[in-house]
Amino acid sequence: MPDVFISYSVKDEKLARFVREHLLQKELDVFLASISINQGEHWTPQIFEALKASDWVFLLASKSAMESPNVQQEMGAAISHGKKVVPIMWDMQPGDLPRWIADFQGLILSGATMDNINLQMSQLAERVKSNKVKGQLVAGAVFAGLLYFLAN
Numbered sequence: 492m493p494d495v496f497i498s499y500s501v502k503d504e505k506l507a508r509f510v511r512e513h514l515l516q517k518e519l520d521v522f523l524a525s526i527s528i529n530q531g532e533h534w535t536p537q538i539f540e541a542l543k544a545s546d547w548v549f550l551l552a553s554k555s556a557m558e559s560p561n562v563q564q565e566m567g568a569a570i571s572h573g574k575k576v577v578p579i580m581w582d583m584q585p586g587d588l589p590r591w592i593a594d595f596q597g598l599i600l601s602g603a604t605m606d607n608i609n610l611q612m613s614q615l616a617e618r619v620k621s622n623k624v625k626g627q628l629v630a631g632a633v634f635a636g637l638l639y640f641l642a643n
Contacts, residue, residue, distance in 0.1 A: 493522035494619055496545035496574075498565040500555035501525070506581060507551055510612065517616035542568055547619050550592060552578040557589055566592060575622075577615065 495514055499507040504525060511523045521527075522541040528534060542548065548569040556562045569576055570591070578588060578597035585593065598611050 492520065492544045493527075493541050494519040494545065495547045495549055496522045496542050496565075496569070497549050497551065498556070498562050498569070499523075499551035500553060500559045500562060502555040503551045503553050506553075510549060510551065510579065513609070513612045514616050514619075517613070517620055519616060519619055538565065539568060542574075543572060546575060546622065548574045548576045549615075550576060550578045550597075552580045552588060552592065552597065553582045557583070557592075563591075 497507050497510060507523055507525070511521045511526070514521045522545060524534065524538055527541065528537045542565060548566070550556065550562070550566060566576070576592070576595045578592050578595055579600060580588070580597055581600040584601065585597070585599065598615065600608050600611070603611070
């Protein structure tokens with residue numbers, strides 16, 4: 492199960508791979524369609540299965556992505572499934588985002604130094620990882636409670 496689903500325009504592939512690599516270094520499982528889907532597999536079902544399984548969706552919010560019907564479809568599904576959506580803006584400002592994504596707090600990378608970008612990405616990755624650990628602890632507690640209940 493991926494921790495993070497990256498929604499992006501194919502024109503932003505280089506940035507998508509950068510974000511993916513950064514998240515992998517933080518030991519997170521990341522779905523990036525161009526890498527995560529094997530040759531010969533049907534894209535659409537794989538994408539929506541990964542989207543449904545992910546708790547977090549990172550939208551690489553570029554001008555190209557905002558014009559992409561595929562990105563719009565992915566984001567519609569993410570929003571309707573209550574995912575934690577983070578727009579990552581690098582060639583846009585928050586005021587330039589369409590209304591359907593403008594309500595989500597995001598990262599603004601435009602004009603940032605590489606050190607600042609790395610810092611922002613690290614902080615976001617730590618937040619994802621922290622939520623993942625909390626979820627695992629809750630699941631473990633529920634499982635332990637169930638075992639205790641069944642044993643008594």
